[in-house]
Amino acid sequence: DAKTTQPNSMESNEEEPVHLPCNHSTISGTDYIHWYRQLPSQGPEYVIHGLTSNVNNRMASLAIAEDRKSSTLILHRATLRDAAVYYCILRDFSNTGKLIFGQGTTLQVKP
Amino acid sequence: DTAVSQTPKYLVTQMGNDKSIKCEQNLGHDTMYWYKQDSKKFLKIMFSYNNKELIINETVPNRFSPKSPDKAHLNLHINSLELGDSAVYFCASSQEQGVTYEQYFGPGTRLTVT
Numbered sequence: 001d002a003k004t005t006q007p008n009s010m011e012s013n014e015e016e017p018v019h020l021p022c023n024h025s026t027i028s029g030t031d032y033i034h035w036y037r038q039l040p041s042q043g044p045e046y047v048i049h050g051l052t053s054n055v056n057n058r059m060a061s062l063a064i065a066e067d068r069k070s071s072t073l074i075l076h077r078a079t080l081r082d083a084a085v086y087y088c089i090l091r092d093f094s095n096t097g098k099l100i101f102g103q104g105t106t107l108q109v110k111p
Numbered sequence: 112d113t114a115v116s117q118t119p120k121y122l123v124t125q126m127g128n129d130k131s132i133k134c135e136q137n138l139g140h141d142t143m144y145w146y147k148q149d150s151k152k153f154l155k156i157m158f159s160y161n162n163k164e165l166i167i168n169e170t171v172p173n174r175f176s177p178k179s180p181d182k183a184h185l186n187l188h189i190n191s192l193e194l195g196d197s198a199v200y201f202c203a204s205s206q207e208q209g210v211t212y213e214q215y216f217g218p219g220t221r222l223t224v225t
Contacts (some may be wrong), residue, residue, distance in 0.1 A: 032210050032211060034213075036214075036222055037152075041219075042218060042219070043115075043201045043203070043216030043217055043219050044154065044201070044203075044214075044216045045216065046213035046214065046215070049211070049213070069114060085152070087154075091210040096154075097142060097144075097159060097161075097166070097167075097205060097207075097208030097210065097212070097214075098144070098156040098159060098167055098169075099154075099214060100155065100156070100167060101153065101154040101155070103152075103153070
């Protein structure tokens with residue numbers, strides 16, 4: 001399974017945009033890029049996923065570099081509730097559906 | 112309406128005991144999973160079932176035995192509990208096991224072995 005690299009922690013101010021980076025230089029052509037987050041004392045929660053094109057949903061946007069070796073999760077207006085650990089995960093067709101979590105990025109949101 | 116539920120939420124027991132954690136999903140999904148989150152917060156897949164059939168067994172000790180009586184339930188039975196089994200166990204489900212399907216996680220069961 002291809003590896004992802006994320007900063008250990010980031011800080012943001014409330015109501016400002018947040019850009020969470022993820023490097024995946026060994027990504028293969030069939031790897032999907034998934035983001036999950038884990039709020040304190042809760043189970044992980046799906047955020048967004050994409051393959052090649054940028055994606056938007058009600059929670060966030062995913063910007064994927066043209067060479068696919070990196071991606072950025074964008075929270076357009078951070079709220080205190082967005083404080084969580086964010087995981088960038090690569091999934092390919094051969095991984096039988098399992099999620100392989102790394103250490104993630106701990107996002108702190110300051111009021 | 113809780114999509115993925117687990118019982119109990121907390122479980123404290125002594126070494127050597129046998130315990131079970133139950134998981135139920137009301138989403139009509141075909142695939143269910145068990146993950147373990149250790150004290151360092153690393154999340155790792157343990158098992159996956161698709162339509163009641165075991166798909167993934169990630170070299171988990173055979174003291175751990177998942178059981179899926181039907182598609183909506185995936186229980187985890189642990190024999191001869193050890194201190195190292197202390198962790199938070201998360202159940203999850205997805206519509207199918209493919210890579211484009213998101214997984215829905217339960218609230219977790221915190222197991223403490225003393």
